[in-house]
Amino acid sequence: MTAILPRTLIGTSTPEKRTRVRNRKAWLGVLAWVIALVAFAPIAWMILTSFHSETTAATNPPSLFAPWTFEGWASFFGAETGVSPLPYFINSAVTSLGSTLIVLILATPAAYALSIRPVKKWSDVMFFFLTTKMLPMVAGLLPIYLIAKQLGLLDTTTILILVYTSMNIPIAVWMMRSFLQEIPAEILEAAEIDGAGFFFKFVKIIIPLASPGLAATALICFIFSWNELLFANALTSVSAATAPVFLTSFITSRGLFLAKVCAASFAVSLPVLIAGFAAQDKLVQGLSLGSVK
Known part of the structure; x- marks a missing residue:
């Protein structure tokens, strides 16, 4: 005669346990996105600053919505010195x-x-x-x-x-x-x-x-x-x-x-x-x- 075992003993997860697992995965996903955004923030700021003029780029605190310009990129490609990268x-x-x-x-x-x-x-x-x-x-x-x-x-x-x-x-x-x-x-x-x-x-x-x-x-x-x-x-x-x-x-x-x-x-x-x-x-x-x- 086959014994009937409780659900907790045969490895079947309860709805509460599945909900906790989903919530934990969701919080881990949010944490991963936060870490990724924090790690990418300096790169994004560097890219944004490259499109600012030298005056607005040097302001303290830095200006986020300053007008964009290609002066920095023009200098990189030799507009001032004539030296190609x-x-x-x-x-x-x-x-x-x-x-x-x-x-x-x-x-x-x-x-x-x-x-x-x-x-x-x-x-x-x-x-x-x-x-x-x-x-x-x-x-x-x-x-x-x-x-x-x-x-x-x-x-x-x-x-x-x-x-x-x-x-x-x-x-x-x-x-x-x-x-x-x-x-x-x-x-x-x-x-x-x-x-x-x-x-x-x-x-x-x-x-x-x-x-x-x-x-x-x-x-x-x-x-x-x-x-x-x-x-x-x-x-x-x-x-x-x-x-x-x-x-x-x-x-x-x-x-x-x-x-x-x-x-x-x-x-x-x-x-x-x-x-x-x-x-x-x-x-x-x-x-x-x-x-x-």
């Missing part, structure tokens, strides 16, 4: 994309050796990668400058690509290792039984399965390279100057420059925002896959 953006794209590609080529096999086929004392290797991020970047500025000067690499995109590659490899190895550890070992064992070699497994199995992690790692390395200013400002002057260096040229000791800086800041941030929006699905999937927090 295009070469600076090209330099940033070349250095960021070039260094990111090299980082992925070097970090993925290294992460494979530290996860799927771990080398001896792999923990010491990971600790070494971690310690390289503990050194302040300014501490290595003078040696790198002297080396670049001796090699004739000052004011070239080559030196920036080398510097950005060395800066991003540690974080890329750490991220890729966490992603590759999530690949089931049974898949690789089955491929080995079928006679697959290392190159086939790496290209046809590991890379496709780790593509969300590759996308997340590439995006983070691209953002770090695009936003870097210290080495770009010290190692370049005219030919290889990047977009952040061009941005700092609007800050002067005379006159007002807030609207110009806001226009330039949004323009410089726009490629990163577009890249993040385009790769948001892969980024969330990759970060969730590797449990990177």
Whole structure:
């Protein structure tokens, strides 16, 4: 004879419990929207300020309903100085994309050796990668400058690509290792039984399965390279100057420059925002896959 169990014991939720769950989800949704709006408020204010004149942009408190003008954007595109921002953006794209590609080529096999086929004392290797991020970047500025000067690499995109590659490899190895550890070992064992070699497994199995992690790692390395200013400002002057260096040229000791800086800041941030929006699905999937927090 089948016993009749209470509804609370067989896992059926009561209407009151379902209502509490819906209310909790609704409040969490409202909280998420509030956090998103607070996080977006500085960006929205920067965009709004870029369409104000320098006089109204510098008022305190700032004027929200001041007349709009394109003076700041005209200055950014060289209306006053005649200097186009295009070469600076090209330099940033070349250095960021070039260094990111090299980082992925070097970090993925290294992460494979530290996860799927771990080398001896792999923990010491990971600790070494971690310690390289503990050194302040300014501490290595003078040696790198002297080396670049001796090699004739000052004011070239080559030196920036080398510097950005060395800066991003540690974080890329750490991220890729966490992603590759999530690949089931049974898949690789089955491929080995079928006679697959290392190159086939790496290209046809590991890379496709780790593509969300590759996308997340590439995006983070691209953002770090695009936003870097210290080495770009010290190692370049005219030919290889990047977009952040061009941005700092609007800050002067005379006159007002807030609207110009806001226009330039949004323009410089726009490629990163577009890249993040385009790769948001892969980024969330990759970060969730590797449990990177």
